Amino acid sequence: MTPTPQPIRRLDQAVVNRIAAGEIIHRAANALKELIENSLDAGATNIQILIKEGGLKLLQIQDNGHGIQQEDLPIVCERFTTSKLKTFDDLTSIQTYGFRGEALASISHIAHVTITSRTTASNCAYRAKYSDGHLVPIKPGAASEPRPCAGNVGTQITVEDLFYNVPFRRNAFKNTSEEYNRILDIVNRYSIHNTGVSFTCKKLGTATADLHTATSASTVNVIGQIYGSQVSTHLVKLECQDNSLQFKVKGYVSNANYSVKKTTFILFINHRLVDNNALRRGVETVYGTMLPKGAHPFVYLDLALAPENVDVNVHPTKREVHFLNEDQIVAALIEQLQAILASTTESRNFEVQT
Ligand code: ADP
Numbered sequence: 001m002t003p004t005p006q007p008i009r010r011l012d013q014a015v016v017n018r019i020a021a022g023e024i025i026h027r028a029a030n031a032l033k034e035l036i037e038n039s040l041d042a043g044a045t046n047i048q049i050l051i052k053e054g055g056l057k058l059l060q061i062q063d064n065g066h067g068i069q070q071e072d073l074p075i076v077c078e079r080f081t082t083s084k085l086k087t088f089d090d091l092t093s094i095q096t097y098g099f100r101g102e103a104l105a106s107i108s109h110i111a112h113v114t115i116t117s118r119t120t121a122s123n124c125a126y127r128a129k130y131s132d133g134h135l136v137p138i139k140p141g142a143a144s145e146p147r148p149c150a151g152n153v154g155t156q157i158t159v160e161d162l163f164y165n166v167p168f169r170r171n172a173f174k175n176t177s178e179e180y181n182r183i184l185d186i187v188n189r190y191s192i193h194n195t196g197v198s199f200t201c202k203k204l205g206t207a208t209a210d211l212h213t214a215t216s217a218s219t220v221n222v223i224g225q226i227y228g229s230q231v232s233t234h235l236v237k238l239e240c241q242d243n244s245l246q247f248k249v250k251g252y253v254s255n256a257n258y259s260v261k262k263t264t265f266i267l268f269i270n271h272r273l274v275d276n277n278a279l280r281r282g283v284e285t286v287y288g289t290m291l292p293k294g295a296h297p298f299v300y301l302d303l304a305l306a307p308e309n310v311d312v313n314v315h316p317t318k319r320e321v322h323f324l325n326e327d328q329i330v331a332a333l334i335e336q337l338q339a340i341l342a343s344t345t346e347s348r349n350f351e352v353q354t
């Protein structure tokens, strides 16, 4: 028997948005990454993160950035609302992390969001609560409009009960300490890349932070603080530029005398935390020839490419970027790495300026 066709219906907007949200926010750490990037885009030099139950119960971020204007608060959680992109052509020169105007919207479709923000021009802060992209009353029965309140210049965003309306995803995160570790890992990586910004990350109810960096700390200081002084004393600086391939790289990599059980590979391309399999494999191969079996390196690379050669709009999570001359650039980087490791191994002198 041939099956009869079912009528085609337009999906409810809330369903569409919840599905779209799932593509961007897979887990609490994705939400936090988006929030950190917003704080950095706002020029924050102080970012404080507070977590309860692996971010599923509570994920709070407080920054001292430029804040959000009162009149923008009503639409800030709607989909495709952004202060960062105006025309499609702006994408080629985008300097901010964000541009899609989707993160806050997505989060508000799968969690309860409260924003408190104050700009320098305003003499008080405003607080608003959101659900499914729109303002909702802070307390039952109250008006939905943003309410004036006390607060410092900057923005505080509170995300509660993540995935409360996506039960199968909520249930997938039974192990909240694993989720917390993912969150901490993201904060660690951003703090290494963003010296000059103080990051704090702690669990709600604990006295000491799991990460607290000073604005004055150098990259090597921060790496040592997170991964241990063992690593920081075995770091070699890598720095070079290639005008024909149009790239510049800076970074710190561990030398042949240091090894850990698992590779730490931190890659930022044009300040975006991304992964690149070809480069990762290349790095592992180089170290594979130098380190004993089962030993692995620490690698942090800050790669700057000509913005017009990078396509950041490959995936909503921006986890991947595509760039021109990828094979040649990866090969050139590997060659540099090999050269610098060979020279330090010969001299057996591994001092690093901090
Ligand atoms: P996008 O970052 O792609 O613009 P988001 O949904 O992440 O989209 O944020 C929407 C807008 O909200 C941003 O363009 C920005 O104007 C504002 N915003 C979000 N977070 C902050 C923050 N921490 N400080 C200042 N403005 C913010």
Ligand code: MG
Pocket (backbone or CB within 6 Å): 034, 037, 038, 097, 098, 099, 103, 104
């Ligand atoms: Mg954003």
